[in-house]
Amino acid sequence: MLDTLRKIVQEVSAARDLQTALSIIVRRVRKAMNTDVCSVYLMDPRQERYVLMNTLGLNASAIGHVSLAPSEGLVGYVGQREEPLNLDDAPVHPRYRYLPETGEERYHSFLGVPIIHQRHALGVLVVQQKVKRRFDEGEEAFLVTIAAQLAAVLAHAQVSGSLQVTPGGQRSMVRFDGLPAAPGVAIGRARVIMPPADLDSVQERECDSIEEEKLVFLAALRAVREDIRAVGQKLANRVSAQEQALFEAYLQMLDEESLGAEVLKHIEEGQWAQGALAFVVKRHVKYLEKVEDSYLRERAADIRDLGRRVLAYLQAGGDVQREYEDNTLLVGEELSPTLLGEVPREKLAGLISVKGSSNSHLAILARAMGIPTVMGLSDLPYAKLDGQQLILDGYRGQVISNPDDTLLRQYERFIEEERALTEALEAEAGLPCVTRDGHRVPLMLNTGLTADHARALAYGAEGVGLYRTEVQFMLAERFPSEMEQVKLYREQLSAFSPREVTMRTLDIGGDKPLPYFPIEEENPCLGWRGIRFTLDHPEVFLSQVRAMLRASEGLDNLRILLPMISSVREVEEARALIRRAWVELRQGEGLQINKPLVGAMIEVPAALFQIPALAERVDYLSVGSNDLTQYLLAVDRDNPRVARLYSGYHPAVLHALARIAADAHACRLPVSICGELAGDPAGAVLLLGMGYQNLSMNLASLPRVKAAIRRVTVAQSRELLEKALGCASTDQVVGHLGVFMSELGLGWLSGPKG
Known part of the structure; x- marks a missing residue:
């Protein structure tokens, strides 16, 4: 069966x-x-x-x-x-x-x-x-x-559009659920970016000039031949003569009298070079995969590899400067950050990627640039979307194809309202973040790139609550040197001085792998990541901490944050290494550096129950609500099939956050929060009621959160919190928040309704 x-x-x-x-x-x-x-x-x-x-x-x-x-x-x-x-x-x-x-x-x-x-x-x-x-x-x-x-x-x-139940009817509206990677809404035309050197993605197309296509193809063949010869020569002293002969076999396959002749024949029939190549290679592969002879079956992989090599040259050599229309929605299987530099910003409305997560390089850049983005759309038939009008909802993580007129008008109104809201909020961005009854709530910035410092300060950011140092490591081709790190950290510390900058030590592993240091694990989110990795590699940890300390000389606004803490022993070992680096720089090099405050991230449920013990070993706590929510709910927030179950408004999450704040206050330990919940206006009001002393968020969220806090009192936030903690479900919590925000006239701060 x-x-x-x-x-x-x-x-x-x-x-x-x-x-x-x-x-x-x-x-x-x-x-x-x-x-x-x-x-x-x-x-x-x-x-x-x-x-x-x-x-x-x-x-x-x-x-x-x-x-x-x-x-x-x-x-x-x-x-x-x-x-x-x-x-x-x-x-x-x-x-x-x-x-x-x-x-x-x-x-x-x-x-x-x-x-x-x-x-x-x-x-x-x-x-x-x-x-x-x-x-x-x-x-x-x-x-x-x-x-x-x-x-x-x-x-x-x-x-x-091929599903027409009623003949002559319009295409049905379809919603695809993915992961919200960068907030915002966009309506535009899809521009599908196919992966390079993917034989299956090459479309059939007639060519304008048969002779030009033949010349392009023959040039690509020559380039691949040269590559193979070069590799063969490099390996000549390291492989046997029999293995060396494989390169000659490759060259023979590429001969113009072999595969090349068949491709040229299809070009002469009017097909463009890429389509002719893909057709011939896939036909040979399909045939060879069916034969019983194991040697011939293995040759299918060789032909496929050669086809991809030639196709890569065809695509690179035949690349024309793409033209992008207004309100372009870039769509692809796995979009790369380099595309952001290719599309004029004024024409780019949003990004839609089948693969990827909210922590990918692309998502981080999209949030920093304010580009609505949805990722992880595993069911999206992206290759069929080119030229179609789509709605991208970066708040819900949805892409809607063939939207009806009613929905289109709703989203158009929302985009206009959001534009007007942005202008209104910019007007009060410089005002202090103080509640109606005079309680000050410092708003901090989450960043991992060279941030727009001027804009962040204009928005009223009172410092950096989370600087993700791993971004520099992820974008590099090797571990950055100590001095390379010093330069980057000094820029951040100087830009915000005298305001505090909280730098999290390297937090890789799980959903943030390093390309040059792959970590293969069956369950990476529960594996070798964060502080676990850096304590096992003290040379990496010490180099980074020394770079932070060097960068802080004369500024004294550095705070160090330890990620993924699950036991007091990890804190003790990390603090010992930090002290060692500090002593080495002061005594060995004579640098005048004050000891920075050291804090622990509360993102592992185990840490939730160790706050009194942690209070004896750290100077402050910072809650990473994203991971804490993920671990409490046993939901991988980057898995589109279960991401809908992930919510910071789950009653269990709210009770955990309230307990952390209460325990920290009882220990007289400063506590802040730096997850997505802090960047949501309604969530920020709840956190205010819990007693969190500062909130840290992405730049785009600062004006909205400030507007919400300036329009409530602490008493109102505590009343709302009491109702939320009495709820039995996420839906009930969201319902209470919606009513509260609307009654206070704050409904306009939320994402799209319905």
């Missing part, structure tokens, strides 16, 4: 269009399950009815004409309940509806399973039999699996 399932999935994935895919499904499923009937019903959102779209066993004349509302028949019942229905005698079921057009009166057994994509029923897959019998568990599981595969095909078809 598994082999059958795999073959069906492969055939459906390779289908040229939706109707072909549906035809494959009904034919293959009916045969595999040995049933009399297999049918597919799809939801038409305009009619709000399930329409029979393909069948084998029922009357073919009913296709496209028979439909059922969700409240009608067994098909509607399956779609309504969103779970399988397995009956041995369907006509006796109270929801059974006789449809004479289908000729189904002679069938008794019925098994229907919903086709669900991202919690929405797109249709129903049905098998029926004349004999009265109940389908067994294996058959039911098989059909559920087929329906799950069909759901992805249908979602892709909706985006491309």
